[in-house]
Amino acid sequence: MPVLKPTPPNLSHDSIAAALLKETGAANELPTPESALLDYLGLKQLSFDFDAEPEFIRAAPNISNRVRAALSVNHRVVATHAGLGPKPKRWGVMHEIAHFVLPEHVDTLFYDDDKTLSPWANKRLEREANSLAAELVFQGDRFTEESLDFPFSCKTAIELAPKYDASFESAVRRYTERHPLPCAVIVYEKCVGIAAEDLEDERYRIQYTVTSSQFERLYFSGVKSDSEFSRGSDIFQVHGLAQIGNVVNTELHVQKHEDGEWIFDSELFTNGYKVFQFVTGPAK
Amino acid sequence: MTEHFGKRLRRLRGDRSQKEVAAAIGLPTTTYASLEQQDGVPRGPVLEKLCLHLGVAVDYFFPSTDNCVTPALEWLRSRRTENFSGAPTVATNLTPDAEVTKEEKAQFDKIIGEKIAST
Numbered sequence: 001m002p003v004l005k006p007t008p009p010n011l012s013h014d015s016i017a018a019a020l021l022k023e024t025g026a027a028n029e030l031p032t033p034e035s036a037l038l039d040y041l042g043l044k045q046l047s048f049d050f051d052a053e054p055e056f057i058r059a060a061p062n063i064s065n066r067v068r069a070a071l072s073v074n075h076r077v078v079a080t081h082a083g084l085g086p087k088p089k090r091w092g093v094m095h096e097i098a099h100f101v102l103p104e105h106v107d108t109l110f111y112d113d114d115k116t117l118s119p120w121a122n123k124r125l126e127r128e129a130n131s132l133a134a135e136l137v138f139q140g141d142r143f144t145e146e147s148l149d150f151p152f153s154c155k156t157a158i159e160l161a162p163k164y165d166a167s168f169e170s171a172v173r174r175y176t177e178r179h180p181l182p183c184a185v186i187v188y189e190k191c192v193g194i195a196a197e198d199l200e201d202e203r204y205r206i207q208y209t210v211t212s213s214q215f216e217r218l219y220f221s222g223v224k225s226d227s228e229f230s231r232g233s234d235i236f237q238v239h240g241l242a243q244i245g246n247v248v249n250t251e252l253h254v255q256k257h258e259d260g261e262w263i264f265d266s267e268l269f270t271n272g273y274k275v276f277q278f279v280t281g282p283a284k
Numbered sequence: 285m286t287e288h289f290g291k292r293l294r295r296l297r298g299d300r301s302q303k304e305v306a307a308a309i310g311l312p313t314t315t316y317a318s319l320e321q322q323d324g325v326p327r328g329p330v331l332e333k334l335c336l337h338l339g340v341a342v343d344y345f346f347p348s349t350d351n352c353v354t355p356a357l358e359w360l361r362s363r364r365t366e367n368f369s370g371a372p373t374v375a376t377n378l379t380p381d382a383e384v385t386k387e388e389k390a391q392f393d394k395i396i397g398e399k400i401a402s403t
Contacts, residue, residue: 009355009359011355011356011359016359016360019356019359020356020360022357023357040360040364041360041363042364046400048396048399067396070396072396074397075400075401077400077403079396079399079400101363148292148296149295151298180341181338181340182339213341214339214340214341217341
């Protein structure tokens, strides 16, 4: 006999995050203390070294090193991989908390099996969990409002990131997505298959683009390029920097659909793994 | 709903002077200065000129209110006391580049569930 699922309440993600931060008192603290959120929800946090557990390796040798976090609702446990750094671990915990408090998520993730949960639905749930995790880390509009007191530059996001215990990447993403002015960030990732010591052969490709709503309205929502960026490209200017997070100013030329090109001011920086190009309007 | 208009306007001005921005949108400097002191959002052509010059959408000056917090609080309170003992497995969050079959994923979820139960 089919089991009827209760209709989840129609609540905005922002309101759930705001309520959780307020109810736990986390809204009065920076960075957001994940322990306060876990305690309130009656969740425990455990770490496992999935790579070293024989049963994991036997059962799924290709997965053990791919795990970031897991949520067991019946045991009320958030499990994270012991090998995660502090920032990915924090994000993993916030992400699982988000699954736990988002209406529909627990029912869908746990009572629909892999046959009924389509890849599309799964991606939507993951995207929603990341969105709510960002609401918790950046405390709604608090990060954006604070950032507007400082210059319009990715340096602002980089400098505020430690205060929110956020990675450079998540801080720059949030800064860009929520900024009222036209701006975008293009994220480049290293091409795989190149030995770490083979610096001369190092190449990057565009991983994704994030834009502010004004930028998307005026220009474009993403930059696509199938080509790889090798030495000689502007983005390699960040390799000369003495410190991660330092910024190089440059220009970005983007081909329009019609004739001509836009020329934007841009700032390049690296977090040691990826290269970020923060682009600001107006175009020249 | 319309609080902090002046504060938002001041932030957008950045390091430009009030005189410079006022001149660019065709307002007396004193009028512009008073806008930065007020909470309410001006209507009509003044708001349009400001948005056009500063490069923001009109919506920026109308932040959403948080009047949905109460139902959300009720939801959270119910969630913290809900009994999930019937939940069959766990949901594992893998790195985005992980290419695994549904069977592998299901098996892995099962093992993590057993591991957690025994801890």
